[in-house]
Amino acid sequence: MKGYVVIDTEVLDSEAYSEFAERIPAALAAHGGRFLVRTNEVAAVEGDWAPQRFVIVEFDDLEAARGFIGSSEYGALDDVRSRAVRSRIVVVEGT
Numbered sequence: 001m002k003g004y005v006v007i008d009t010e011v012l013d014s015e016a017y018s019e020f021a022e023r024i025p026a027a028l029a030a031h032g033g034r035f036l037v038r039t040n041e042v043a044a045v046e047g048d049w050a051p052q053r054f055v056i057v058e059f060d061d062l063e064a065a066r067g068f069i070g071s072s073e074y075g076a077l078d079d080v081r082s083r084a085v086r087s088r089i090v091v092v093e094g095t
Contacts (some may be wrong), residue, residue, distance in 0.1 A: 003062035003091065008052065036056045
């Protein structure tokens, strides 16, 4: 089964976010990650969940998704990510 990283993001600093957005594709590619969804067009239809930005990244399997989250490539972005966004992130397995 595929592994997915699902991210609910609030952008705090658009300049820092631009830097993060430029650097994250290489970190994802190093682990076989592929963007499935990257959007600011989010409409809550039930409940109180209303992400400002929503991202879904697909990996070949759950191990690869977890490996990305714990990777040195992703960790190298901690400084810019912490300035750029506040996020809720889950790793899930599915089809």
